[in-house]
Amino acid sequence: MEARSLATFENVSYLYPGSETFALRDVNLTVLEGEFLGLIGPTGAGKSTLCLAFNGIVPQFFGGRFFGRITVAGLDTVETPISTLARHVGLVFEDPELQLTATSVESEVAFALENLQIPRDEMVRRIAWALDAVGLRGMEMHHPATLSGGEKQRLAIAAMLAVRPRLLVLDEPTAQLDPAGTQQIFALLREINRRFGITVLVASHAAEELAAAADRIALLAAGRLIAVGAPAHIYADLETLHRHHLRAPQVTEVFARLPADNPGFALPTTLAEGQERIRAWVARGVTPPPLPAPFSSDGAEGPTVLALHHVHHVYEDGTPALRDVSVEIHRGDYLLLAGQNGAGKTTLVRHLLHLLEPTAGQVLFRGQDVRALHTGELARHIGYVAQNPDRQLFNATVEEEVSFALRALGMPPAQVEARTEASLAALGLGGLRHRHPFSLARGDRARVVIAAVLAMEPEILIFDEPTTGQDVHGARQILEITRQLHRQGKTVVVISHHLYLLAAYARRIVVLHQGQVVLDAPTRQALHDRQALDAAALVPPQAVALAQEIARLTGVPCPCITPQEVAGYLLRLRPGGAACIAS
Amino acid sequence: MHRFLNAPGTPPRPSLLTRLDFRTKVVIMAVVMAVAVMWENPLLTGALALAVVLVSVLAGLPLVYLKRTLLLMVPFYATLLVTQGFFAGPLITARTGLTPAEFHQIFAFPETWPIIGGAAASWEGVLYAVAVICRTLAVMIIVPLVVLTSDVNTIVVSLARAHVPYKLAFIFASTLRFYPLLLAQIQTIIEAQKLRGVVLERMSPLKRVRVYAHIAVPLILSTLTRAQMLEVALQAKAFSGRSERTYLHTATLQVRDYIVGALALVFLVMAGIAYVVWGVGRFATPFE
Numbered sequence: 111m112e113a114r115s116l117a118t119f120e121n122v123s124y125l126y127p128g129s130e131t132f133a134l135r136d137v138n139l140t141v142l143e144g145e146f147l148g149l150i151g152p153t154g155a156g157k158s159t160l161c162l163a164f165n166g167i168v169p170q171f172f173g174g175r176f177f178g179r180i181t182v183a184g185l186d187t188v189e190t191p192i193s194t195l196a197r198h199v200g201l202v203f204e205d206p207e208l209q210l211t212a213t214s215v216e217s218e219v220a221f222a223l224e225n226l227q228i229p230r231d232e233m234v235r236r237i238a239w240a241l242d243a244v245g246l247r248g249m250e251m252h253h254p255a256t257l258s259g260g261e262k263q264r265l266a267i268a269a270m271l272a273v274r275p276r277l278l279v280l281d282e283p284t285a286q287l288d289p290a291g292t293q294q295i296f297a298l299l300r301e302i303n304r305r306f307g308i309t310v311l312v313a314s315h316a317a318e319e320l321a322a323a324a325d326r327i328a329l330l331a332a333g334r335l336i337a338v339g340a341p342a343h344i345y346a347d348l349e350t351l352h353r354h355h356l357r358a359p360q361v362t363e364v365f366a367r368l369p370a371d372n373p374g375f376a377l378p379t380t381l382a383e384g385q386e387r388i389r390a391w392v393a394r395g396v397t398p399p400p401l402p403a404p405f406s407s408d409g410a411e412g413p414t415v416l417a418l419h420h421v422h423h424v425y426e427d428g429t430p431a432l433r434d435v436s437v438e439i440h441r442g443d444y445l446l447l448a449g450q451n452g453a454g455k456t457t458l459v460r461h462l463l464h465l466l467e468p469t470a471g472q473v474l475f476r477g478q479d480v481r482a483l484h485t486g487e488l489a490r491h492i493g494y495v496a497q498n499p500d501r502q503l504f505n506a507t508v509e510e511e512v513s514f515a516l517r518a519l520g521m522p523p524a525q526v527e528a529r530t531e532a533s534l535a536a537l538g539l540g541g542l543r544h545r546h547p548f549s550l551a552r553g554d555r556a557r558v559v560i561a562a563v564l565a566m567e568p569e570i571l572i573f574d575e576p577t578t579g580q581d582v583h584g585a586r587q588i589l590e591i592t593r594q595l596h597r598q599g600k601t602v603v604v605i606s607h608h609l610y611l612l613a614a615y616a617r618r619i620v621v622l623h624q625g626q627v628v629l630d631a632p633t634r635q636a637l638h639d640r641q642a643l644d645a646a647a648l649v650p651p652q653a654v655a656l657a658q659e660i661a662r663l664t665g666v667p668c669p670c671i672t673p674q675e676v677a678g679y680l681l682r683l684r685p686g687g688a689a690c691i692a693s
Numbered sequence: 694m695h696r697f698l699n700a701p702g703t704p705p706r707p708s709l710l711t712r713l714d715f716r717t718k719v720v721i722m723a724v725v726m727a728v729a730v731m732w733e734n735p736l737l738t739g740a741l742a743l744a745v746v747l748v749s750v751l752a753g754l755p756l757v758y759l760k761r762t763l764l765l766m767v768p769f770y771a772t773l774l775v776t777q778g779f780f781a782g783p784l785i786t787a788r789t790g791l792t793p794a795e796f797h798q799i800f801a802f803p804e805t806w807p808i809i810g811g812a813a814a815s816w817e818g819v820l821y822a823v824a825v826i827c828r829t830l831a832v833m834i835i836v837p838l839v840v841l842t843s844d845v846n847t848i849v850v851s852l853a854r855a856h857v858p859y860k861l862a863f864i865f866a867s868t869l870r871f872y873p874l875l876l877a878q879i880q881t882i883i884e885a886q887k888l889r890g891v892v893l894e895r896m897s898p899l900k901r902v903r904v905y906a907h908i909a910v911p912l913i914l915s916t917l918t919r920a921q922m923l924e925v926a927l928q929a930k931a932f933s934g935r936s937e938r939t940y941l942h943t944a945t946l947q948v949r950d951y952i953v954g955a956l957a958l959v960f961l962v963m964a965g966i967a968y969v970v971w972g973v974g975r976f977a978t979p980f981e
Contacts, residue, residue, distance in 0.1 A: 201929035208919060
């Protein structure tokens with residue numbers, strides 16, 4: 111039986127007030143009843159605008175110029191009040207902190223129901239049902255501020271689910287979650303879709319999860335709908351994806367590098383499909399090739415510049431955040447600090463910057479206890495780039511922002527000018543020097559913060575979740591900067607749980623779990639330590655999972671960590687394949 | 694990671710105050726304020742302020758909060774002591790009939806000094822200042838005591854039952870929910886400045902003020918962004934601000950609410966009668 115349409119966009123174009131650029135342009139899209147639709151697109155593609163259009167917030171709340179027609183459940187989204195549309199469309203946003211307004215879990219779920227004047231008895235039943243569906247039953251009286259990031263998003267979903275909408279729209283719901291949290295949210299959405307028949311639309315950069323969960327994927331770029339189709343169809347078109355600064359799941363990237371005459375035809379898009387294809391490939395292979403070259407360890411054996419010795423930290427409310435943490439960071443390291451949300455990564459870094467003091471233990475900078483140094487003094491040696499650049503910008507122009515620290519340090523004007531110039535040039539910001547930092551795109555704002563930090567010429571740079579909220583293009587741009595800085599001799603520490611992105615950059619990985627160091631090893635070794643990663647609830651990149659499948663089948667270790675390496679390795683298994691496999 | 698002593702909007706610990714309906718607590722607050730405004734006697738206003746502080750401590754209000762409130766008010770109180778000590782003469786004369794010559798002098802500037810020459814500080818003036826300090830203290834602490842010992846959900850329902858427009862009740866509740874986020878935001882920006890090599894600890898007060906001035910731009914911008922995002926999230930939850938809505942939580946006045954409310958009102962009436970008939974609470978000094 112053919113699926114019925116639940117929502118339709120007919121020639122929809124939209125401009126925000128005061129804007130001359132279309133946020134949406136000639137969009138024609140049909141969302142089918144009961145389907146799981148993924149929405150992908152680079153930053154600024156119009157994904158959020160599209161999501162907000164489903165319940166009439168665009169254009170009813172924002173105003174602007176709207177063309178075309180959108181209907182949801184037969185209702186025109188321009189003519190129907192938002193409060194009526196809210197009965198049919200549930201909307202979940204990226205930042206769980208901002209969409210939770212109540213002071214208890216049950217009150218949060220009740221809020222929309224109260225607004226919709228649902229009788230109290232019915233409300234109680236629906237709250238129990240919704241919390242049960244998202245696995246938060248028993249936490250009714252908890253304050254939302256005390257929940258983890260994943261739990262907060264589950265709560266936001268429950269709050270929408272309780273309304274029993276026909277369509278659930280989620281805008282980047284996992285952008286701030288760790289891999290385990292991301293997988294849990296996608297599993298939950300799939301279950302909601304299957305079990306309750308609720309149509310789900312998810313805008314996300316999580317290619318691996320979308321490929322596994324979605325029935326169809328829609329690709330949006332510059333406000334235009336470029337393509338709609340099955341994940342296998344959309345993700346197989348790597349050229350289109352790359353043109354729009356998007357990426358396919360790693361498993362697809364691996365097989366796209368293999369010759370077209372390989373066994374099987376369509377490119378795999380899920381790990382299970384990839385592993386199946388690996389089995390077919392290995393079955394016809396020959397002797398396993400030599401191991402890929404490990405990362406060189408140059409730089410990692412320099413003198414210790416930062417050290418934590420048996421550091422414990424307990425917050426005022428009694429929560430233990432760090433437990434007997436001992437880590438040494440050497441000059442020239444490129445260290446990835448990984449771990450789940452709440453594992454203690456940020457707490458650890460705050461100790462290095464003397465923004466926190468250990469409850470027990472010692473933190474040393476070049477052998478000196480950091481307690482003897484002010485944060486401002488340490489900052490001249492340790493540059494810190496926060497996750498959200500907007501919280502580190504406080505000047506009226508890019509130039510003033512970059513020179514702020516130099517002026518605060520009382521440097522002579524000539525030196526201030528020289529360093530500012532050098533820093534602006536290094537980050538390609540010369541042409542933007544007179545712009546207000548907040549008038550720039552997010553990626554550029556991040557570069558302004560990096561330039562401002564670099565102007566102090568610190569020997570150590572710490573990047574806190576630099577790839578969060580960025581599309582793959584923006585993320586790689588920032589990581590390339592970290593690579594250049596590392597090549598210039600800087601010590602680089604990156605906090606991230608995007609292991610798939612950092613695999614090609616980091617030389618060493620330290621994994622924290624519940625405030626303890628559970629893994630400290632060179633990148634290749636760390637990514638293949640499945641046991642430790644599992645214990646820390648981290649998900650290795652798909653390339654690593656494929657390499658481990660190859661190793662299982664051949665009986666020979668296969669320490670590949672990137673799609674390029676895995677593809678090269680598979681080619682070597684093939685008679686007459688390429689000889690070089692590791693970069 | 695920012696942590697709160699108590700999750701915002703939830704009462705510190707169970708007590709009689711947390712069990713009372715918000716409306717009853719508003720009555721208590723109104724009575725304390727009315728009495729604080731009526732009384733000018735330093736002994737009685739002191740006792741009132743002390744009682745409010747004691748109840749706050751017993752109700753589990755964080756001591757650090759009380760300490761901060763006092764520290765914040767120190768400049769104001771110091772100014773009051775000095776100004777009232779020197780210049781409360783006409784006020785005291787009006788209340789006690791004493792002439793300035795009869796005041797108990799603490800200190801006087803030499804007659805030969807320009808402008809302030811001959812000005813004298815009196816014990817009566819200082820006592821008047823103490824009374825004012827105690828009144829403001831009682832009023833300043835009773836408000837957070839009432840708010841922080843109430844659950845935001847029940848505050849909203851109580852206000853709705855008292856026919857306060859829902860939109861106002863919601864704004865009040867949201868302020869309680871989001872003010873810690875605003876404080877955290879300010880803290881983050883100050884940290885960001887420290888991380889740019891600013892050593893606040895070694896700066897002159899003037900330079901420090903200049904650095905703090907830089908907080909305004911990111912704070913306002915991020916607050917506006919957050920406010921808009923919050924409004925969008927509320928729209929998505931069918932929020933309209935109209936009072937026509939249902940409530941999950943209930944707010945029913947219990948026997949204890951009537952008893953406590955009645956006692957508070959009786960206290961107010963008695964204090965009023967005592968003030969008018971016997972002058973209890975009027976300004977007086979131990980020297981009379």
